[in-house]
Each structure stands twice: as C-alpha cells, then as structure tokens.
Amino acid sequence: MEQNKIPQATAKRLPLYYRFLNNLQIQGKTRVSSKELSDAVKVDSATIRRDFSYFGALGKKGYGYNVEYLLGFFRKTLDQDEITDVALIGVGNLGTAFLNYNFMKNNNTKIMLAFDADPNKVGTEIGGVPIYHIDELEDKLDGIKVAILTIPALEADRVTDRLVSKGIKGILNFTPARITVPDDVRVHHIDLAVELQALAYFLKHYPLEINEPTSEQ
Amino acid sequence: MEQNKIPQATAKRLPLYYRFLNNLQIQGKTRVSSKELSDAVKVDSATIRRDFSYFGALGKKGYGYNVEYLLGFFRKTLDQDEITDVALIGVGNLGTAFLNYNFMKNNNTKIMLAFDADPNKVGTEIGGVPIYHIDELEDKLDGIKVAILTIPALEADRVTDRLVSKGIKGILNFTPARITVPDDVRVHHIDLAVELQALAYFLKHYPLEINEPTSEQ
Numbered sequence: 389m390e391q392n393k394i395p396q397a398t399a400k401r402l403p404l405y406y407r408f409l410n411n412l413q414i415q416g417k418t419r420v421s422s423k424e425l426s427d428a429v430k431v432d433s434a435t436i437r438r439d440f441s442y443f444g445a446l447g448k449k450g451y452g453y454n455v456e457y458l459l460g461f462f463r464k465t466l467d468q469d470e471i472t473d474v475a476l477i478g479v480g481n482l483g484t485a486f487l488n489y490n491f492m493k494n495n496n497t498k499i500m501l502a503f504d505a506d507p508n509k510v511g512t513e514i515g516g517v518p519i520y521h522i523d524e525l526e527d528k529l530d531g532i533k534v535a536i537l538t539i540p541a542l543e544a545d546r547v548t549d550r551l552v553s554k555g556i557k558g559i560l561n562f563t564p565a566r567i568t569v570p571d572d573v574r575v576h577h578i579d580l581a582v583e584l585q586a587l588a589y590f591l592k593h594y595p596l597e598i599n600e601p602t603s604e605q
Numbered sequence: 606m607e608q609n610k611i612p613q614a615t616a617k618r619l620p621l622y623y624r625f626l627n628n629l630q631i632q633g634k635t636r637v638s639s640k641e642l643s644d645a646v647k648v649d650s651a652t653i654r655r656d657f658s659y660f661g662a663l664g665k666k667g668y669g670y671n672v673e674y675l676l677g678f679f680r681k682t683l684d685q686d687e688i689t690d691v692a693l694i695g696v697g698n699l700g701t702a703f704l705n706y707n708f709m710k711n712n713n714t715k716i717m718l719a720f721d722a723d724p725n726k727v728g729t730e731i732g733g734v735p736i737y738h739i740d741e742l743e744d745k746l747d748g749i750k751v752a753i754l755t756i757p758a759l760e761a762d763r764v765t766d767r768l769v770s771k772g773i774k775g776i777l778n779f780t781p782a783r784i785t786v787p788d789d790v791r792v793h794h795i796d797l798a799v800e801l802q803a804l805a806y807f808l809k810h811y812p813l814e815i816n817e818p819t820s821e822q
Contacts, residue, residue, distance in 0.1 A: 396649075396811055397649035397652075399806075399807075399810065399811065400647060400803065400807070402803075402806065403799050403802045403803040403806055404799055404803070406799075406802075407796055407798070407799045407802070408783075411783045412783075428783075428794065430617060430793070432613075432614035435614075470809075472805035472808070472809070474801065474805075480702070481698045481699070481701040481702035481705065482698070482699065482702040484698040485697070485698035485699040485702065485797075486797060488698065489797060489798065496802060496805060497798070497801045497802055497805050533808060534801075534804060534805055534808060536801065557808055557812070557813075558804045558805065558807070558808040559804075560800060560801055560804050566625075566628045566629075566645075571813055571814065572812070572813045572814055573813065574804065574807055574808055574813055576647070576800065576803065576804045577645060578795075578800055579624055580702075580703060580706060581624070581706065581714070582620050582621055582623075582624040583777060583793065583795055584691065584714045584751075584753065584777055585620045585623075585624070585713060585714055586617065586619075586620040586621070586793065587751060587775045587776075587777050587791065587793045588689035588691075588713060588714050588751055588775065589616075589619065589620055589713075590616075590617070590775070590791055591689070591750060591751060591774055591775040591791055592687075592689070593616065594613055594616065595774070595789070596774075596788055596789045596790065596791055
C-alpha cells in the first residue's frame with residue numbers, strides 16, 4: 389500500500405476516522421457513506437472525500453467506502469502497535485474516569501502513572517495505575533512525553549510549567565484554563581462545556597428530520 | 606450587524622471559536638491570528654479564514670482578527686441568553702465531573718436533573734442537581750430535549766431507546782458505544798480515548814519546533 393504525504397490538516401482527522409470505522413467493523417458493517425462519516429466525526433462530506441482521496445480510497449456513489457480497506461490503511465498509519473506512555477495529573481472525578489477507562493480500549497496509548505495532592509489517594513492504585521504525590525512529579529516522569537491535565541483550573545499554569553520543565557511535549561488539557569507553553573509543546577484543549585453548547589446550538593438551529601433522503605441508516 | 610446565512614459546516618465550529626475567543630478576552634487579548642486559532646480549535650487556517658468571512662470579519666496580515674468584534678457576533682449567534690435544559694444519565698466519575706462543572710461555566714446550557722441506578726446516589730444532589738432513580742426517567746424528563754450519556758457502554762442502547770421515546774432530540778454520548786437513533790435525533794460522540802490517541806499521533810509524526818516563524822505567541 390503506497391502512502392503519499394498526507395497534509396497535516398488531514399492527518400489530524402485520522403484518529404477520528406479510525407475509531408469510527410473500527411466501531412463500524414465491530415458491528416459487522418462493510419461500507420460507509422461520506423454522509424454517515426460526516427455526521428459521526430463532525431467533518432463536512434467534501435473534506436472527508438478529499439481526505440480519503442489521499443489514502444487512495446475512492447468512494448462509489450450509492451455504495452460509499454469499503455470499511456476494511458480504510459481500516460487497513462489507518463491501522464498502518466496510526467502505528468497501532470507502538471504504545472505511547474502517558475501520565476495523568478489530577479485524580480478527581482474526571483481523572484478517575486480516565487484511569488478506569490484505561491484498559492477498556494484497544495489503542496496505542498497507556499496511562500502509566502498518576503499524580504494527586506490528596507494523601508488519601510497517594511499510594512493507592514486505580515485501574516491498575518499507581519498514584520504518586522504531585523511533589524514527586526519531577527522524580528517519576530522520566531521519559532514520559534504526554535500528560536493528561538485533569539486538575540482545577542487555578543493550578544493549571546503552575547503544573548504545566550513543571551511538566552514542560554521535565555520534558556513533556558504533549559498535554560491533553562481538560563481544565564477550562566488555556567495554558568501557556570513553549571512553541572515545541574503541543575496542547576489539545578477539550579472543553580466539556582463547549583461540546584454541550586455545540587450540541588444545544590445545533591439542535592436549535594439545525595433540527596434533523598425523519599427520513600432524510602441522503603441518510604443511509 | 607448583518608447576519609448572512611452561514612453554511613452548516615461553518616455553524617458547527619461556532620461554539621468552538623466562541624469559547625476560545627472568550628478565553629482570550631478574559632486574558633486581555635484584543636487580537637488573534639488565524640494560526641493561533643487554528644492551533645487551539647484544531648481547524649486549518651484556510652477554513653477559519655473562510656468561516657470568518659461569512660461573519661464579515663476580515664483578518665489583516667500581521668494583525669489578525671479583532672477579538673471583541675468576533676465575540677460580539679458570536680454571542681448574538683449562539684443565543685447566549687437562551688438556556689437549554691439538559692438531563693444527565695449516569696452519575697459515575699465522568700457524570701459527577703459534569704455535575705460539578707455545571708455552574709463553573711457561563712454558557713447557555715444547564716443540567717437540571719440527573720439519573721442513576723445506585724440507591725446511595727438517588728435522592729442526593731451534586732452541584733445542586735438532584736439525582737433520581739433511572740426508573741423515574743419517563744416521569745421526570747418532561748420537556749427536556751438534550752441528554753448527556755455517561756453510563757456504561759453495555760447499557761447505552763437500552764437507555765438511548767428510552768430517551769428517544771420520551772422525546773430527547775440531542776444526545777452527547779460519552780460511552781464508547783455507538784448508539785442507534787432515528788434520523789431526527791442528533792448524537793455527538795466524544796471518545797476520550799480518541800482524543801488521547803490523536804495527541805500521541807501528532808507528537809510522533811508532527812513534532813513542533815521552538816520559534817516557528819508563523820507563531821505569534
């Protein structure tokens with residue numbers, strides 16, 4: 389399978405496509421339309437068709453895309469076999485949800501250790517992941533490049549500085565705070581409130597109808 | 606301020622733009638580049654520039670966009686004053702995080718009530734939100750159109766059917782399960798594992814560099 393150079397904007401969407409197609413295959417589906425993909429991953433159909441043309445996947449009108457072909461391509465591209473170690477900072481409700489979630493998914497990331505300031509949590513394990521005191525951050529992070537930030541917003545900046553000093557290059561930020569990092573550190577910010585707001589907005593302004601002619605379901 | 610008809614793909618990104626710009630304003634920033642926006646909301650710069658042209662906002666080279674102008678437009682468009690009532694189904698760790706989060710954000714959605722099967726939770730409140738037994742779903746949901754699903758994946762289908770029967774039109778699905786709904790019900794699926802996987806993928810394949818010439822920070 390030949391891999392052409394994929395534009396960065398397209399590459400960003402690969403993991404989304406991958407997960408959705410994986411779910412389809414588990415359900416026994418063999419094909420998918422760009423409309424169905426569009427609804428699921430929140431990317432417009434034209435963009436999806438352009439993205440997929442880079443993968444050498446051409447959809448057929450009235451048929452859609454072959455799920456297995458796409459998955460084969462994506463698996464290779466996403467390096468499913470190479471595991472990225474991750475640290476989780478902040479074992480509150482959201483952090484605990486992540487730790488319990490850790491082993492339920494077959495993917496290429498694994499939370500190796502967690503940090504919190506609560507003495508009742510330090511020294512315990514959740515989902516098999518050991519929890520250390522936040523003061524031990526610098527001692528324990530060796531070699532880890534990715535961190536999940538699930539701490540209160542007010543602590544976000546201070547902890548981020550410590551993570552960056554220790555060599556963290558990617559932060560999944562679940563705090564409402566926008567954090568400041570050097571240019572070589574990648575931050576993905578996920579705001580749960582925005583997700584809810586977006587859904588409410590669509591419902592109000594773009595109500596769906598029963599039996600849309602372009603729908604496949 | 607004149608509002609032209611905005612394409613649906615553009616409209617989908619409004620809440621994301623809004624939240625990010627709101628954060629910028631809180632920090633006292635008056636302008637933003639499409640590059641900075643692109644990094645934050647994970648949409649490519651060309652798309653952002655096209656989107657903003659629909660809002661009548663034209664960026665200036667070397668200056669960027671006026672934050673206040675954009676926010677004024679977005680506030681109006683997103684109906685910040687009209688509140689959408691929301692029900693939360695499943696008061697586990699993730700659900701509890703949502704309930705605590707409810708009143709920390711200034712936006713147009715509000716979780717009014719929650720449901721769980723655990724008798725220790727039923728009858729209590731979290732973040733001021735009352736928790737009812739899941740058996741009371743049909744009695745209590747009256748008039749609510751949006752639900753957050755934070756239950757185990759195995760229960761997702763059954764609960765979804767009950768929500769749809771009761772008139773729910775929008776579901777924010779945080780379970781790993783892909784749920785099946787009629788065409789007139791909108792589902793936004795947020796997969797925490799995909800978010801982490803995407804970050805790890807980027808870090809590996811698109812490492813950032815210090816002092817990128819196009820960066821503004």
